[in-house]
Amino acid sequence: MNSIEKKRERFAYKMIMPAILLTTFVHIIPTIWGIYISFRKLNIYYIRKWTTAPFVGLDNYSRTMSSLSGVFWESLLYTVIFVLFSVLGCFLLGMLGAVLLNKDFKGRNLIRGILLIPYILPGVVALTNIRFMLLQDWGIVNSLLKSLGLISENISWLTGSMALFSIVIGNIWIRWPFWFITLLAGLQGISGEQYEAARVDGATPWQCWWYITMPSLKPVVVILSVLTALWSFNNFNVPFILTGGSPSKYANILSINIWKRSFKNWDFGAGAAMSVVMMLFMLLLIMLYIRVTRLEDDG
Amino acid sequence: MTYRTKKNIRKFLRILGICFLLFIVLFPVYWLVITSLKFPEDVHTPNPTLFPERLRFENYVDIWKTVPLGKYFKNSLIISFSSMFFATLVATFAGYALSKFKFKGRKTIGMTFLVTQMFPGILFLLPYYLIFILIKNSTGLSLIGTYPGLIITYTAFVTPFTIWVMRGYFDTIPIELEEAALIDGCNFFQAFIKIILPAAVPGIITVAMLSFMKSWNEVLFATVLTNNETRTLALGLHEFQQQFTTSWNLVMAAGVVIAIPVLIFFTFLQKYLVSGFTSGAVKG
Numbered sequence: 001m002n003s004i005e006k007k008r009e010r011f012a013y014k015m016i017m018p019a020i021l022l023t024t025f026v027h028i029i030p031t032i033w034g035i036y037i038s039f040r041k042l043n044i045y046y047i048r049k050w051t052t053a054p055f056v057g058l059d060n061y062s063r064t065m066s067s068l069s070g071v072f073w074e075s076l077l078y079t080v081i082f083v084l085f086s087v088l089g090c091f092l093l094g095m096l097g098a099v100l101l102n103k104d105f106k107g108r109n110l111i112r113g114i115l116l117i118p119y120i121l122p123g124v125v126a127l128t129n130i131r132f133m134l135l136q137d138w139g140i141v142n143s144l145l146k147s148l149g150l151i152s153e154n155i156s157w158l159t160g161s162m163a164l165f166s167i168v169i170g171n172i173w174i175r176w177p178f179w180f181i182t183l184l185a186g187l188q189g190i191s192g193e194q195y196e197a198a199r200v201d202g203a204t205p206w207q208c209w210w211y212i213t214m215p216s217l218k219p220v221v222v223i224l225s226v227l228t229a230l231w232s233f234n235n236f237n238v239p240f241i242l243t244g245g246s247p248s249k250y251a252n253i254l255s256i257n258i259w260k261r262s263f264k265n266w267d268f269g270a271g272a273a274m275s276v277v278m279m280l281f282m283l284l285l286i287m288l289y290i291r292v293t294r295l296e297d298d299g
Numbered sequence: 300m301t302y303r304t305k306k307n308i309r310k311f312l313r314i315l316g317i318c319f320l321l322f323i324v325l326f327p328v329y330w331l332v333i334t335s336l337k338f339p340e341d342v343h344t345p346n347p348t349l350f351p352e353r354l355r356f357e358n359y360v361d362i363w364k365t366v367p368l369g370k371y372f373k374n375s376l377i378i379s380f381s382s383m384f385f386a387t388l389v390a391t392f393a394g395y396a397l398s399k400f401k402f403k404g405r406k407t408i409g410m411t412f413l414v415t416q417m418f419p420g421i422l423f424l425l426p427y428y429l430i431f432i433l434i435k436n437s438t439g440l441s442l443i444g445t446y447p448g449l450i451i452t453y454t455a456f457v458t459p460f461t462i463w464v465m466r467g468y469f470d471t472i473p474i475e476l477e478e479a480a481l482i483d484g485c486n487f488f489q490a491f492i493k494i495i496l497p498a499a500v501p502g503i504i505t506v507a508m509l510s511f512m513k514s515w516n517e518v519l520f521a522t523v524l525t526n527n528e529t530r531t532l533a534l535g536l537h538e539f540q541q542q543f544t545t546s547w548n549l550v551m552a553a554g555v556v557i558a559i560p561v562l563i564f565f566t567f568l569q570k571y572l573v574s575g576f577t578s579g580a581v582k583g
Binding site (some may be wrong): 005007008009011012013014016018019023024025026027028029030031033034037047049051093094096097099100101111113114115116117120121122123124125126128129131132133137138140142143147154173216233234236237240241244245254255258262263268271272275278279282286290 | 313316317318320321323324326327328330331334342343344345346347349388389390392393395396397400402403405408410411412413414415418419420421422423425426427428429430432433436451452454455456458459462485490491512515516518519522523532533536537540541550551554555557558561562565569
């Protein structure tokens, strides 16, 4: 290695060092300590001198995941439902928007800007607003449905089993514009020549869609799905704010569950154990993401 | 069916679809704004009026008195702007190194950033909190409830993602630019500051905006790492709503106030942002 290359390497290390230090302090050390805590009996008594909390083996894991306290598995199930329907909803709305705005027409830029509003609006504000709209007694949604004659009794959107439906709706509302704008960019990237050639060969619009549009959008859709799944899987704001901080068991998704376990019940060991299990699920998704992005690089 | 009617049906469906999307976006926004201008009696009723006959602009005066919104605002501005500054700085440096330099461990480091970005905040919150306690017990330095505590946290939160966006941007800048500067007698750092940075402005703006929005919005860590003095707007809004369950008009007014800085930001920087968001996201 010659001296200029060595100099370049040294410069690069200097540039990247702050980022490495930050990530180590905020992400890596806490992750390792989190795994350590999950094997300790750490509760309110030990919090001030937590390094001395006794070792309890797998007790935290068995306590949180035993069939007796089905809470964890129930919570995982609702989390998965929450994630799947969020991805589906974002896909449908985002695709609809992208297809409708793909052709140029007067006012298109304005409409595109308007459709991005949910993405720009601070999430807390958007979600507080959706909570307000869904309130049982004062909410506009119940009021409108009633005046249209679709319901006779006010629906309790934010409690009970409807809470799951509501957090899916809230999550879709704040996320779909990201799909829309990315899919639109993807659609615009497909060259018109491909469609021309297909039309000359006598392809119907449906065939064009199925054999040209869908395959070229596939990588984008897969990446968006994995990202949305990740961001929804670990979401805290949506259920926390929509349900006013105390979700019913149907909206009690994993991150809320862990937060309650740790900072409401002060059972840090159990919270850490659940975090570790959750991390393993995340790793699966992340490995999928890395594979998908690699595939795209190769192709 | 003639070609013409077919075309008309298509056009009709297109307009219908666009109206549908506009409705699901604009109606909630309208409801947010109009509620913030209503009298409380017109809000807390089973039949809220869609088009109120009277408006109450005093809501926007009252919110500063009923809750320490001004204090929250100041806290959020300090924390968000500081973490925006540091996150952008760190991400620009690291993104440049990852994009244009070869060094040992480059791939591993890049991958680590990508993976940590995806881990949920809830995973770190607890051990992170315990580390803060450990630091306090051993050095007397308290980070819980202070600005630096949150600024470090939020800066670190966004850096993995922002590094990837910056790296994507630097990838599009030809290396010849830097080489030319080096031949002209610049050192690496001068070449970076004088030549590369100006070319990367759209990426930097995107990254700055993303990190600002993250801190402006964050609730989870704020529930644990702030106290009454350092409470941020996002958490403040939630607590306000919990505390004053019959003042939704004021809650919505506060919501509008919280949204305004971000909307101003976005309107001015829109042309950079849309490309920044999409290129960063799709490239990973």
